Amino acid sequence: MNLLIKSAKIIDRHSPFHLKTQDILIENGKITEISSTIKNINNIKEIELENLHISVGWFDTSVSFGEPGFEERENLPNGLNVAAKSGFTAVAVNPNTYPVIDNKSAVEFLINKAKGNIVNLYPIANLTQQASGQEIAELFDMSNSGAIAFSDYNKSISNANLMKIALLYAQNFDGLVMSFPQNNSLSNNGVANEGAMSTKLGLKGIPTVAEELQIARDLFLLEYTGGKLHIPTISTEKSVKLIAEAKKKGLNVTCSVSAHHLFLNDSELNEFDTNYKVKPPLREKTDLNALKKGIVNGTIDMITSDHNPIDIENKKVEFENAKNGTIGMESFFGAINKVLPLEKTIDCITNSPRMRFKIENPTIAKGEIANITLFNPDTEYVFGEENIFSTSKNSAFIGKQLKGKVYGIFANNKFVIN
Incomplete structure (x- = not known):
């Protein structure tokens, strides 16, 4: 053309x-x-x-489409159309499907379904079989089939030994391991940030230490094993500090933040609107400000929409029972461009994510x-x-x-x- x-x-x-x-x-x-x-x-x-x-085409490192299994939320053709209209020429698709993306055939299904599209699709495959957190999945085979990283989307790995083995094993083929930052025993089925707002509303809280303790554990493991670690969608001030310290030590770690954690805080929950129920939860203004500073000083490497379509049956319910997630691609640029310098914004959605996920980085x-x-x-x-x-x-x-x-x-x- x-x-x-x-x-x-x-x-x-x-x-x-x-x-x-x-x-x-x-x-x-x-x-x-x-x-x-x-x-x-x-x-x-x-x-x-x-x-x-104009800039190099944008790359979103955390997108959920639902297909296969949850097409009522979103299917691949329309999801890729949404990405194109939202400015993305490439998306990394999460494995929160049914069945999950824990084998080479599932990876190849996604790649083949997206062939010929204007938007390039890159699968993130499950780190563990059936996303259960119990046994490591077929990482090498899935890497050969086109998976660019391994993560049980929005599910943390409680077993520290399993994470250690994953970091060691993935080094054999330069694989990137992702670890969702939440300690399950501390989060304890909470639904909102633990603080003044959750107390006021009577909502069970998720303390910031639930995220920070998991990050600290994974950074200790990374220091022990070597390898490459990516921590998606961090949300607290202390998390930024922990990752900054790890980078100063020379650890091979990167992290991302979602657009909604840069733009919104937990005061939005005042009306119990389930569209604000996300994972990690919206935090306080001090955390939001620390995340923006982390972007500007380079501690946080990339920004994602963390686009997660949820059907109305799972959102139009009581706050405690609603599924976590917000769509975010359509609003992505307008949100982050509102709160961050333009050049830094563009770098965090073009060069930085492509380098980390080993995707060819074009230039103009x-x-x-x-x-x-x-x-x-x-x-x-x-x-x-x-x-x-x-x-x-x-x-x-x-x-x-x-x-x-x-x-x-x-x-x-x-x-x-x-």
Whole structure:
């Protein structure tokens, strides 16, 4: 496909055109020219949009789609369509399906189902068989089939010896082990952050130490075993400090934070709206501020939507009985762009996650394959149901003032524009 993008400000610190406003010519899916002015001599499709910015295509490292098994929440075709409309050219899909993704056939099913799509899908496979936390799954076989990391999504590994063995074994093929940061005995079926708000509302609390103790354990194990560890969706001030200290020691650890933990705090629970019931729970303002500082200073490596569609039957119930999760791709850029510097935001959803998950990292330069996201970072709007493309509508951002509009993406020689 051929495309001429006019007057776009390039946000890509690896590009020689970083922070410059240029025309970009794409021919047969490849960038063939970048210049201050390019004449459209062949009368190809031209894109000229208000305050147009472009970056390398965004990569979301934690997305749930439901298929197979929970298609009423979301299926793969529509989920990938939502990703494209939300600015993502690649997504890492969680294994919280039925059956779970704990063998090579399940990994290959996801990859084959997504073939030919404008958005690249990368499976995260289960770390343990049946996501039970008891026996390690077929990690090497699943890695060979295309799994980019191993995690029992939103389920912590209580057995420290199992985590130790996983970190040791994965080194044989440079595998990335992920560990959800929650100590189950301390969380004890809580439903909200343990603090003033949970006490006021009479909700069973999950203390911050439940997250921090698990992280401390896993960092001790990593120091003992070596290997690579990724801690997804941290949520507390102390967690940021623990990971910063581990990095200073030279441990091979990375972490992510969700958009909703950067934008929302536990004061949102005042009306018992189950869309705010997420895992980890929304924390206090001091934690939120520490997470934002962790992004800016580089302690936190990446930001994810942690997109998790939940059907209405599992959300429109009492708060204690509702399933955890919020959709987040549609609101993602508008939320994080509202609270973080633009260049840092873009780096946390392009270069940093691709490097960690060993995915080819494109750049915006002549001769490169075009993999780009088009957006306007200055558009302000109130997020509403009309902005939701997902099958499930469980968004924690409805009614929130956001900043930043996605225009579309170009990837795999295809173009989608909103």
